[in-house]
C-alpha cells in the first residue's frame with residue numbers, strides 16, 4: 001500500500017482525505033466510529049505530495065517513499081509582502097558579470113531554493129548541473145559556439161531548414177530566423193575575435209536544469225525550479241539571467257552531452273547564467289503584464 005495509516009493512532013478527523021488532491025483517504029463510519037481508510041480504487045493515484053502526512057494531527061500517516069526525516073516543522077516565513085515585492089522589483093537580468101567566483105556555500109543555498117520548487121505530477125525528476133570551473137566553462141563555450149556555427153550553415157540549406165522547422169515548430173523556427181540568428185551572427189563574430197562571449201556572458205557559474213525526456217511537465221518543472229534559484233540568488237546578492245540559447249546546445253551534440261554527463265533519457269530545458277553584477281542599477285522599471293481583470 002502506498003499510504004499506510006496507523007489505525008491505533010488515527011482519530012478519524014478526515015483532514016488527510018480532504019486535503020488529498022485525489023481524495024485517496026476516505027472516512028467511513030462503522031459501529032458509530034469514524035475510520036479513515038485508503039480507497040482501494042484510488043490508492044494508485046497517489047502523487048506522493050505528502051500533504052496527508054503533513055496535516056495529520058496524530059502523525060499516523062506514512063507515505064511510501066517519504067521518510068519522516070523528509071518533513072521539517074512548519075515555520076512562518078516572517079517575510080512581509082512589501083519585502084517580497086521589493087525583491088521582485090530589484091531583480092534584473094544580469095548579462096555583465098564581475099570576474100569573481102561565487103562561493104559554493106552560496107551556490108548550495110541557491111540550489112536549496114531550487115529543490116523547494118513545485119513539480120508537475122509531483123515527479124521531482126528535475127536535475128541540476130552547476131559549472132563553476134572556468135576551464136570547463138571555456139570548453140563548454142566552445143561546444144555551444146560550434147553548435148550555433150553549424151546551425152547557421154544548416155539554415156542556408158533548404159532541406160535542413162525544412163527538417164529544423166518540422167522539429168521545433170513554426171513559431172520557434174520564425175523566432176530562430178528573425179531574432180536568434182541575426183544576433184548570433186555577431187555573437188560568433190565577437191567570440192572568434194576574442195572580444196566577448198555573448199552566449200555565456202563570461203559568467204562565473206552556469207546552472208542547468210534537466211529532466212527526463214518523457215516527463216510530461218519536464219520543461220515547466222525546470223523553469224519553475226530555475227526561477228526559485230533566481231530569487232534566492234537575488235537575496236544572496238548574485239545576479240542571474242535566464243538563457244534560452246544554452247539548453248538546445250546542451251542536448252544536441254553527443255560530445256556536449258558527454259561533457260555534461262547527461263544521461264541519454266534526459267534533456268536540459270532551462271539554464272541560468274549567474275555571477276556578481278558588474279553594474280549597479282539606479283532605477284527599476286514599473287512593470288505591468290499585458291492584462292489583469294476579473295470576470296464578475
Ligand SMILES: Cc1cc2nc3c(=O)[nH]c(=O)nc-3n(C[C@H](O)[C@H](O)[C@H](O)COP(=O)(O)O)c2cc1C
Nearest residue numbers: 091092093094095223241242243244245246285287
Ligand atoms: C523564459 C525566459 C527566457 C529568457 N531567455 C533569455 C536569453 O536567452 N538571453 C537573455 O539575455 N535574456 C533572456 N531572458 C531575459 C529577458 O530578456 C528579460 O527578463 C527581459 O528583457 C526583462 O528584463 P529584466 O529581467 O532585467 O527585468 C529570458 C527571460 C525569460 C523569462
